[in-house]
Amino acid sequence: MKILISTILLITLISCVNYAEENKYLIIDFENVNPHDSTKIKKSKKEWREILTAQAYNVLIEKGTERAFTGKYWNNNDKGIYYCKGCQLALFNSETKFKSGTGWPSFYDRVKTNVKLVNDNSFGMIRSEVICKRCDGHLGHVFDDGPNPTGLRYCINSAALEFVSE
Numbered sequence: 001m002k003i004l005i006s007t008i009l010l011i012t013l014i015s016c017v018n019y020a021e022e023n024k025y026l027i028i029d030f031e032n033v034n035p036h037d038s039t040k041i042k043k044s045k046k047e048w049r050e051i052l053t054a055q056a057y058n059v060l061i062e063k064g065t066e067r068a069f070t071g072k073y074w075n076n077n078d079k080g081i082y083y084c085k086g087c088q089l090a091l092f093n094s095e096t097k098f099k100s101g102t103g104w105p106s107f108y109d110r111v112k113t114n115v116k117l118v119n120d121n122s123f124g125m126i127r128s129e130v131i132c133k134r135c136d137g138h139l140g141h142v143f144d145d146g147p148n149p150t151g152l153r154y155c156i157n158s159a160a161l162e163f164v165s166e
């Protein structure tokens, strides 16, 4: 009997841990986080590792790029807001999303107060890196072959975003 109870307890415990792992930052915490306040937040790499999934950490902190057509949002056509996976700041609106055929979520405009552009000369290319203004997390790059009205294409990693439909 004792063994049975211990086994049940153990199974319950394991499933709780798995649940927490899968749901890391999947829900935007609007009650405690202002998605429009771009006041800087600083976290150590260790702190980021604790709250981000491995893939989000790779993109936001290590400036990685997810493989095309593998992300969660390249083909998402729902209406809503895309928030930063790191700090939950509002970054892009579905109204400015367009089909680019690249396999990454593409926008022709950004939430200007919350998304910052910086020069990136890595890999022998001159590009503009797109980062979150609040946590400095890497989001992707911007190119000048986008549609009207801006002519820009913000090429963003799904792993850096959390979408909330309207």
Ligand SMILES: [Zn+2]
Binding pocket: 084, 085, 086, 087, 088, 089, 132, 133, 134, 135, 136, 137
């Ligand atoms: Zn952020």
